[in-house]
Structures are given as C-alpha cells and as structure tokens.
Amino acid sequence: xxxxxxxxxxxxENIGDHHPRAYxxxxxREELHHLIKNEDCARQIVEGTKDKLAKYLKYTEEEPDxxxxxxxxxxxxxxxxxxxRGGVFDHAEGEAPVPTVKFPGTRDHTTNYSRPxxxxxxxxxxxxxxxxxxxxxTGEMExxxxxxxxRNLESINxxxxxxxxxxxxxxxxxxEEKYARLAYGVLDTYxxxxxxxxxxxxxxxxxxxxxxxxxxxxxxxxxxxxEVTEAYDFLYGYVKQNHPENLKLYSDALKKWADQIIKNGxxxxxxxxxxxxxxxxxxxxxxxxxxxxDGKGAQYYLDQxxxxxxxxxxxxxKLVEHGYDPETGIWNESPGYSxxxxxxxxxxxxxxxxxxxxxxxxxxxxxxxxxxNSVQYLFPNxxxxxxxxxxxxxxxxxxxxxxxxxxxxxxxPEEEIYFTKMLKxxxxxxxxxxxxVGRNIQDLFAEDPLKVSxxxxxxxxxxxxxxxxxxxxxxxxxxxxxEGRNSLMISQIGSLGNHMHSNGIAMELYGKGMxxxxxxxxxSSYFSIxxxxxxxxxxxxxxxxxxGRSKYPEMKSNHPFxxxxxxxxxxxxxxxxxxxxxxxxxxxEPETSSDQRRLMGIIETENGGYYIDVFRSKQNNGNDIKxxxxxxxxxxxxxxxxxxxxxxxxxxxxxxxxxxxDLMAYDYMWxxxxxxxxxxxxxxxxxxxxxxxxxxxxxxxxxxNREIFSAKGPKSTAFRHxxxxxxxxxxxxxxxxxxxxxxxxTQPFVVIxxxxxxxTSGIKKVDYFGEAEKVGIHVTSVSDREDFILSNISKEDxxxxxxMSLKGxxxxxxxxxGDFTLFLGNGSEITSGDYGIKTIHSNGAASLSKIDNTFFxxxxxxxxxxxxxxxxxxxxxxxxxxxxxxxxxxxxxxxQIIFDLPVLPYQQIKISTD
Numbered sequence: 072x073x074x075x076x077x078x079x080x081x082x083x084e085n086i087g088d089h090h091p092r093a094y095x096x097x098x099x100r101e102e103l104h105h106l107i108k109n110e111d112c113a114r115q116i117v118e119g120t121k122d123k124l125a126k127y128l129k130y131t132e133e134e135p136d137x138x139x140x141x142x143x144x145x146x147x148x149x150x151x152x153x154x155x156r157g158g159v160f161d162h163a164e165g166e167a168p169v170p171t172v173k174f175p176g177t178r179d180h181t182t183n184y185s186r187p188x189x190x191x192x193x194x195x196x197x198x199x200x201x202x203x204x205x206x207x208x209t210g211e212m213e214x215x216x217x218x219x220x221x222r223n224l225e226s227i228n229x230x231x232x233x234x235x236x237x238x239x240x241x242x243x244x245x246x247e248e249k250y251a252r253l254a255y256g257v258l259d260t261y262x263x264x265x266x267x268x269x270x271x272x273x274x275x276x277x278x279x280x281x282x283x284x285x286x287x288x289x290x291x292x293x294x295x296x297x298e299v300t301e302a303y304d305f306l307y308g309y310v311k312q313n314h315p316e317n318l319k320l321y322s323d324a325l326k327k328w329a330d331q332i333i334k335n336g337x338x339x340x341x342x343x344x345x346x347x348x349x350x351x352x353x354x355x356x357x358x359x360x361x362x363x364x365d366g367k368g369a370q371y372y373l374d375q376x377x378x379x380x381x382x383x384x385x386x387x388x389k390l391v392e393h394g395y396d397p398e399t400g401i402w403n404e405s406p407g408y409s410x411x412x413x414x415x416x417x418x419x420x421x422x423x424x425x426x427x428x429x430x431x432x433x434x435x436x437x438x439x440x441x442x443x444n445s446v447q448y449l450f451p452n453x454x455x456x457x458x459x460x461x462x463x464x465x466x467x468x469x470x471x472x473x474x475x476x477x478x479x480x481x482x483x484p485e486e487e488i489y490f491t492k493m494l495k496x497x498x499x500x501x502x503x504x505x506x507x508v509g510r511n512i513q514d515l516f517a518e519d520p521l522k523v524s525x526x527x528x529x530x531x532x533x534x535x536x537x538x539x540x541x542x543x544x545x546x547x548x549x550x551x552x553x554e555g556r557n558s559l560m561i562s563q564i565g566s567l568g569n570h571m572h573s574n575g576i577a578m579e580l581y582g583k584g585m586x587x588x589x590x591x592x593x594x595s596s597y598f599s600i601x602x603x604x605x606x607x608x609x610x611x612x613x614x615x616x617x618x619g620r621s622k623y624p625e626m627k628s629n630h631p632f633x634x635x636x637x638x639x640x641x642x643x644x645x646x647x648x649x650x651x652x653x654x655x656x657x658x659x660e661p662e663t664s665s666d667q668r669r670l671m672g673i674i675e676t677e678n679g680g681y682y683i684d685v686f687r688s689k690q691n692n693g694n695d696i697k698x699x700x701x702x703x704x705x706x707x708x709x710x711x712x713x714x715x716x717x718x719x720x721x722x723x724x725x726x727x728x729x730x731x732x733d734l735m736a737y738d739y740m741w742x743x744x745x746x747x748x749x750x751x752x753x754x755x756x757x758x759x760x761x762x763x764x765x766x767x768x769x770x771x772x773x774x775x776n777r778e779i780f781s782a783k784g785p786k787s788t789a790f791r792h793x794x795x796x797x798x799x800x801x802x803x804x805x806x807x808x809x810x811x812x813x814x815x816x817t818q819p820f821v822v823i824x825x826x827x828x829x830x831t832s833g834i835k836k837v838d839y840f841g842e843a844e845k846v847g848i849h850v851t852s853v854s855d856r857e858d859f860i861l862s863n864i865s866k867e868d869x870x871x872x873x874x875m876s877l878k879g880x881x882x883x884x885x886x887x888x889g890d891f892t893l894f895l896g897n898g899s900e901i902t903s904g905d906y907g908i909k910t911i912h913s914n915g916a917a918s919l920s921k922i923d924n925t926f927f928x929x930x931x932x933x934x935x936x937x938x939x940x941x942x943x944x945x946x947x948x949x950x951x952x953x954x955x956x957x958x959x960x961x962x963x964x965x966x967q968i969i970f971d972l973p974v975l976p977y978q979q980i981k982i983s984t985d
Contacts, residue, residue: 082378083429086358086359086369086370088358088359090307091243091301091356092355093300093301093305095426095517096426100244103244106515113515116509116512116515117244117515124241131252131256138253138256140195142227143173143224144173144264146196147197149267150164150166150167151166152164154273155272155273157178158177158178160175160177160217165269167264169263169264170197170264171264172268173217174271174286175220175223175288176216176224177218178279178288178289179598180596183208184220185205186205186223186227187204189227191212198214201220202215222287222288222292225286225287225295228261229295232257232261232298232299235253235257236298236301236305237512238250239251239302239304240301242305251306251313254302255310258306258321262299263324266320266324281336281383284335285331290331290345290349291349293328296332296349296352297349300356303321325353325356326367329350329354332350332384334381335383336383338382338383339390339394340394340408341404341408344416347376347419348418348419350376351372351422354372354373387419399543400437400440400442401444401447401545403544403567404569405458405569405571406455406461407460409545410448413438413442413445414469414470416441417473419431420473420477421473430480439474441470442490443535445470446497446536447536450586451532451551451555451584452581453497453794457589457590457789459564459572459590460592462789462790463789463790463794468503471493471494472494474486474490475491476521492528493530495523495530496529497532497535503521503523507520508520532554537639538643538647539642539643543631544567545564546565546566546630547563547565548634548641548656550671550672553679556583556584559675559680559826560580561671561673562579563671565631565656566625566631567630572606572607572608573608573624574614575612575614575658576614576615576656578613578669580767581826587705587765588704588824589703589705589789590789591606591611591785591789591804592788605736606785607625608735609622610739612703613701615700616701616734617663617665617688617698619734619737620662621660621663621734622662630659632656632657635655635656635668635897636880636881636896636914637652637897638881639916646929646978648977649675649977651894652672653671653897654670655668655881656670663690663694666689666816667687668686669685669687670685670880672881674850674860676833676852676856678833678854680825681823681833682825683860685819685820686820688814688816688819689814689816695815698810700809700811700820700822701806701808704758704767705758705795705804706757707759708805709755709806709807711754714750714752714773716753723743724743724744727740727780727808739784741782742783743782744782745780745781746778749775750773753768754771754807755767755769756769756805757830758799760799763828764828765828766828768826768832769823769824771809771821771822772821772839774811776811779809780809783804784805821839821848823837823848834853835851835852836850841870841872845863845864845870846861848862855887855888858883858884859884861877861882861901863879864880866878866880877895877898877900878900879901879914881896882898884903889924890921891904891906893908895915895916897914897915899914904939906936906937906939908934908936911934911935913932914932916929916930916932917930917932926981927980928951928978929977936969936970937965937967939966939967940961944984947960950983951975951978952978959971
C-alpha cells in the first residue's frame with residue numbers, strides 16, 4: 072500500500088495580541104451588532120442568552136457566591152492528589168491553598184443517581200458522606216458515595232462553566248460589569264482549583280494511568296476546556312484591567328491542562344484528534360511563545376499537536392499516515408468513529424483557514440479523498456453501515472459544506488462543482504439554503520452562510536458510490552446493485568482497526584429500505600457485561616463459529632480477511648457488467664486455527680434480485696466438532712420448512728449453551744428450537760411494519776450431519792433514530808443457525824437471500840448441483856429466468872454441469888428465452904452451449920450477453936471468445952462500440968469461431984461474417 076508523504080504542517084508565527092479570538096481572528100462587536108440588526112436568528116441568540124442569565128444575575132445580587140459555590144470542588148479538604156483504582160475513584164488527599172476541582176466517581180457513565188438542578192445543589196458541598204444527589208428509583212435526594220454517581224459532577228461543573236462563558240460573552244458584548252462579576256467568580260475559582268490539582272494516580276498501576284486527565288478519567292472527556300477557554304477569552308480584558316495578578320496563574324493552569332492532555336490518551340485513533348482539539352482551544356487563547364518565560368505559548372502547543380510526536384499524542388502528519396488509506400481515504404476504525412475523525416480533521420481545516428488563512432486541505436490532501444468516499448459507507452436509504460461499535464445514522468454534511476467553501480476561497484472551481492453536486496445529492500436543501508441558522512454563541516462568529524451555486528444540479532447516488540468498494544485498512548468490502556426501492560447491498564467486514572468486534576467474516580444485508588440483516592451495535596455501553604459477552608462476539612454477527620469457541624480480541628483488532636477475488640474492481644463505476652457483483656474472501660479463525668472462506672454475490676433480476684452466500688469452514692488439525700452458520704434478521708418471526716413446502720418438526724432445545732462448552736454469548740439467546748434434517752430448506756423472516764410487511768426469503772442447501780435452529784437474540788443496539796420506526800428498536804432479533812456436525816468445507820453453507828414485501832417472492836425454485844468443493848446453485852425466477860451459479864475452491868479444476876463448464880472459482884450462466892449472460896467472475900474459462908470465453912494469459916473476469924438479439928461484451932484481461940457453428944463461416948469480425956474491428960478464425964476441427972480480444976469495458980458489440 073502506498074504511503075502518504077507529508078511535510079511539517081505550518082504554524083502561525085504571530086497569534087496576535089487581541090482578545091477574544093476563540094471563534095476566529097476577526098471577532099468584533101461592530102460586526103456582531105450588524106449581524107443582529109439584519110438576522111433575527113442572531114438577535115434571538117443574544118436575547119436568549121440574556122434571558123437565561125437573568126435569574127443567575129438575580130441570585131448573585133442577593134448571594135454573590137450563589138453560582139460558583141455550586142461548583143463540584145474539594146471545598147473543605149482542598150485536596151491536591153486524587154487516587155483511582157482502575158476506572159473507579161478511590162480517595163483524595165493533600166491540601167492546597169485554595170479549593171480544588173473535584174474528580175468524578177467512575178469512568179463508566181451508568182449510575183442509579185441523577186444530578187439535581189443547580190437550585191437544589193448544596194453550596195460548598197464537600198462532605199465525607201459523599202454527594203447529595205437524586206436517587207432515580209425513589210426520586211428523592213439522598214447522600215451517596217461519589218463512586219455511585221459516576222460522572223454526574225462533571226456535568227454539573229460543565230453547566231456552571233457554560234453560564235460563566237455566556238456571562239463573559241455578554242460582558243464583552245455589552246460591557247456591563249454585572250456579567251463580568253457573574254463570570255469571574257466561576258472562572259477564578261475553577262482555574263485556581265485546577266492549577267493546584269495534580270495528575271490522578273492509579274493505585275492498580277494499570278492502563279487507566281495512561282488515560283486519565285485532570286478532571287476526567289479520559290483526557291478526551293475534558294470537554295470543560297471549551298467553556299473555560301471561551302470564558303477566559305471573553306473575560307480577558309476585564310481580568311487584565313481588574314485582576315492582572317491572576318493572568319499568569321490562569322495561563323499556567325491552562326498550560327498544565329494542555330500538558331496533561333498531551334501526556335496521556337491514545338495516539339493511533341480518534342482519541343488523538345479529540346485531544347488535539349482540546350489543546351488547540353487552549354493554544355488559541357494563549358499568547359505568543361515570546362510572552363512566556365518557558366517559551367510555551369500558542370505556537371508551542373499548536374506545533375505539539377501538528378508536528379511533534381510523543382507516545383500518546385502523535386503529530387497530525389503521523390496520525391494521517393497511520394490511519395488513512397491513501398487509495399480510498401478510509402480511516403481505520405468503524406464507521407461512526409471514522410466519520411467522527413473526518414469531521415474533526417475538517418474542523419481543523421476550518422480552524423486553520425478561519426484563523427490563519429492556511430489551506431489545511433492542500434497540506435493534507437488525503438482529506439479530499441476521505442470526504443469524497445465518505446458516502447461509500449451509505450446504504451441506499453442514506454444511513455451508514457453499522458459494523459463494529461457503530462449505529463445506523465446519517466452522515467454529517469459539514470465536511471462536504473467545507474469542501475465547497477474551501478474550493479471557493481482557494482480557487483478550485485472543479486472541486487466546487489463536484490462537492491456542490493455531491494451536497495445536493497445526499498443532503499436536504501436546508502443544509503445549503505444559504506440562510507443564517509444559529510443555535511449558539513459560536514454561530515454568531517462563523518463565516519458567512521454558504522450559498523451554493525444554483526446552476527449546479529444534484530446527481531444520482533450512483534454517481535458518487537461504486538458497485539464494489541474495498542477498504543483494505545479496515546477489512547471492509549461493499550457490493551451494491553440497483554437503484555431505488557429494489558436496490559441491494561452487502562457490507563462485509565473482518566476485524567482490522569479500532570472499535571471492531573470479534574466476528575470472523577461478518578456481513579450486513581440491505582433490502583426494501585433497511586438493513587434487514589443488521590449489525591448489533593455495542594450494547595448499553597463499552598463497560599457493560601453484555602458488551603463483553605455478547606455484542607462484540609461471534610454469535611451476535613452474521614458469521615460462522617467453529618466448535619462453539621471462535622473468538623479473538625475485540626476493540627483494537629488485527630484479524631482481517633484476505634480478498635481473493637472480486638468483481639468489479641473496487642471503486643470502478645464505468646465499463647462493467649451491470650447486475651452482477653461478487654467477492655471471495657478467506658480468513659484464519661485464530662482461536663481454533665480454522666480456515667474459512669466466504670463467497671458472496673448479488674444477481675439483479677426484474678424483481679429486484681437476490682444474494683448468494685457460500686461459506687466454507689474447516690479446522691486445520693481436523694478436530695471439526697461443529698461449524699455453526701449464524702444469521703440474524705429484523706422482524707417478529709422466522710418460518711422454516713423443507714424446500715418442497717413440507718413441515719419441519721422443530722422442538723425446543725437446550726443446545727447452544729455455555730453449559731455445553733460454547734461461548735457465553737450463546738446464553739443470550741432464547742426460545743431455541745431445533746431439528747436434524749438432510750433436506751434442502753426454504754423460509755422467511757417477517758417484519759410487520761403495519762403499513763407493509765418486509766420479508767427476507769431464504770433457501771438453504773441441505774446436507775448430512777446437519778441440524779437447524781431457530782432462536783431469538785437480543786435487540787440490535789445499532790438502531791436509535793432510524794432507519795426503522797423507533798417503536799421497533801427494542802424487538803428481539805430472530806436468528807437462524809445452521810449447524811454442520813463435522814467439517815463444513817466440502818459440506819459448506821449455501822444460502823440464497825431475497826428481500827421481498829408482503830409475503831411475495833420473485834424466485835420460483837432453488838436447486839443445487841455439484842459435490843465436495845464444487846458448489847452449484849440453480850435459481851429459477853417467476854419470470855422463468857434461470858441463473859446457474861458455479862463456485863469452486865480450485866482455479867484449475869473444471870466444474871461441469873449439463874452444457875456448462877467453469878475453470879475458475881466463480882462463474883454464472885443466466886438464461887431467459889433466447890437471451891443469456893455468460894459471466895466469468897474469476898477464472899480462465901467458462902462455456903455454455905454455443906459460446907465460451909477463455910483467458911489468454913491469466914485469470915480474470917469477462918462477460919458475454921445477448922439481450923434482444925444484441926450482443927454485449929466485457930473483459931479485464933485478454934481473452935479468446937468462441938462461438939460454435941456447424942457451418943464454416945468466413946471472415947468473422949468482432950466490432951466494438953468504438954468501431955475497432957478484430958478478425959476471427961474458424962476452426963474446422965472444433966467448429967468454433969475464435970476471436971482474440973484485448974481488455975474491453977462493458978459495451979455493445981457486433982459480430983458478423985460473410
């Protein structure tokens with residue numbers, strides 16, 4: 072894989088001597104007055120801020136310390152040193168000259184206590200009994216330990232700091248000192264309390280010592296930085312005039328905070344950017360390096376995050392080279408985290424653009440590709456795929472909006488056209504209306520609302536995504552076909568990168584507007600028992616489990632699949648055979664040392680189409696006790712019967728259980744029923760949405776030593792706000808399990824899936840042929856179209872059936888009336904009836920179609936195209952769409968016309984003879 076070579080990133084020589092500048096270097100009262108005069112939304116923000124502060128001004132008129140006394144501080148003990156034991160608070164000790172900032176109870180956010188409103192918080196609360204919070208069960212306030220309240224005190228402090236920031240803003244805007252007094256009491260108390268606090272110590276000497284911040288168990292959760300730096304920035308003039316003796320202590324406290332954030336954390340993932348974001352906020356409100364005796368000012372901290380690398384805080388250059396695939400622009404984490412990182416990088420681009428007129432996109436050009444390919448994550452319904460620690464959600468328009476803004480500012484007209492078209496294709500009009508839409512103070516200082524060109528029109532989704540897309544650095548592959556309601560999509564995932572699960576070769580299937588075969592998300596939280604035992608484990612995924620024991624480390628995982636072959640090429644949009652995709656991937660399951668190989672494909676038909684899944688699995692030492700094919704599908708029910716419509720006498724079973732030697736995850740399933748059968752099967756999942764019924768029909772090849780299970784599994788926590796109605800989010804997930812006792816390599820799992828609606832089907836019948844490593848599937852549609860799918864492990868063995876043959880690992884013969892398609896997915900030869908394709912030098916892909924007496928052809932390697940003719944034909948000619956001619960020869964012995972053809976994109980062709 073090529074690397075991303077980057078030079079040192081620029082850092083501004085002069086940060087300026089003006090305040091405020093937290094929201095840009097041109098913040099002015101005059102401009103804000105003008106904006107308020109012309110934009111009702113801006114006026115409402117200011118008036119709303121004034122109204123929110125009114126009651127706190129009233130409280131502090133009567134009690135000057137009313138607000139800051141409710142900060143969660145070590146008011147009495149004035150502790151300097153905090154001790155934790157892993158992710159749990161242990162105790163605090165030491166004594167500072169002033170009250171210090173209190174540390175929260177746990178790293179996990181779950182708690183049976185909720186924080187009271189500010190009015191009900193005891194002032195100067197620092198009692199050996201703990202904290203006086205609300206018991207969620209009783210609704211009453213009571214004393215409880217800090218540990219039992221989780222992170223509630225962080226929330227309280229942040230809300231108070233937001234009030235301080237808002238008051239500081241109103242002071243700067245109105246110059247009314249009542250606002251300054253309200254803001255100053257909080258800011259002064261907090262920053263002094265931070266200055267005298269030391270880094271927490273982990274008594275267990277574990278991983279948490281490398282994560283902890285001054286005010287939170289994770290340096291990335293130091294979100295208070297935003298409010299503190301903004302309040303400091305707006306209040307700087309007041310402090311300099313009235314309390315100049317405090318400025319050094321305040322700046323030292325901020326630098327101490329920044330140093331701690333740089334010292335700890337995680338360097339190789341989204342943490343690095345969260346940390347850099349916090350540090351950049353601090354850097355922007357500090358003065359130039361030359362103003363400080365230690366030389367650590369704005370430039371120093373900006374350079375630290377941009378160009379310097381330490382163990383837990385990498386430079387932007389190193390982070391980009393580590394995390395982004397230079398070919399695809401995909402970040403090596405699960406989708407939600409990948410797109411969060413992209414948003415953060417784009418915010419850095421805006422930061423450098425708006426503050427220093429530096430084009431960060433040109434400095435880090437892979438970001439352009441990352442924005443372009445962000446839409447590859449999307450299902451046809453506009454929601455992103457959900458693998459790993461993910462959720463089904465829309466993507467943020469901000470990166471695309473900024474790319475238009477960047478292109479316009481730095482004179483890149485072609486990019487402005489591309490990203491404007493992309494914006495209008497994937498996002499609602501209000502996103503680019505050009506109107507001022509403000510929700511908070513920061514919006515008052517944003518760049519002028521972006522007004523996109525009216526002359527650039529939206530495109531189609533397929534203009535920006537590709538039928539197949541593969542990101543090697545996340546072991547993720549997508550196949551797509553069709554448009555609109557009948558569109559199909561497969562998302563396959565290994566386990567490579569961060570926030571990944573222990574899932575082998577897993578997959579999601581899309582149909583009829585939703586991810587019907589979904590991912591399950593991460594449970595209630597990363598720290599929950601169900602996250603560790605179920606949601607991150609093989610049985611929660613659509614995959615195959617060996618001997619009930621398949622498992623490897625989740626979260627930061629290094630277990631990718633290997634891509635053996637695929638069609639079309641990743642990212643290719645033009646010149647490819649429509650309606651056919653496939654992938655063939657291999658995986659070494661490390662726990663049982665098992666080889667696994669999964670072939671998946673899409674065939675598009677008049678009724679939409681269907682999915683092909685052939686999953687082979689075997690243990691390398693031959694100790695094949697069982698291989699289990701897991702498939703989860705949305706819905707309320709699953710029905711299974713024999714292929715000819717016969718009933719299966721499924722009975723309740725206690726199998727698939729931890730007590731039987733399986734993974735703990737098996738115990739999370741219930742209502743288990745099973746039957747032993749050698750029969751071919753068919754069935755359907757039913758999802759009754761009231762206004763329509765969505766089905767996933769399936770057909771499964773039978774085999775000896777096979778047992779079929781149905782069960783219910785825990786809900787998918789990947790659904791929150793769409794793409795299904797929220798009232799269905801908590802439904803258990805019906806699950807199909809096919810157990811092969813013994814190896815499943817020459818007795819593989821062979822399944823056809825068809826999304827459908829209202830209990831209909833476009834498939835009349837599914838039959839099977841072949842044996843051992845050769846798998847053949849014969850699908851007959853209700854339109855009488857026939858698809859013969861041929862799959863083989865070996866590239867060299869010839870797989871023959873009726874008048875068809877394949878030398879390769881994947882091929883399809885489709886027929887309807889006089890029309891046909893001959894598709895060599897990967898191999899050296901495919902034949903059917905009177906036609907054949909044979910590669911000349913190497914394995915590859917090629918196709919020949921006849922549709923309404925018109926021929927179409929494609930090849931990605933040079934091939935010999937053969938046509939059978941009993942009659943000797945002279946001067947056979949193959950003419951491509953560009954008018955190029957290729958003369959053929961007639962072989963009297965084989966009675967074939969043979970054309971030697973080069974690589975040709977999919978196109979209409981003509982074949983003629985004298």
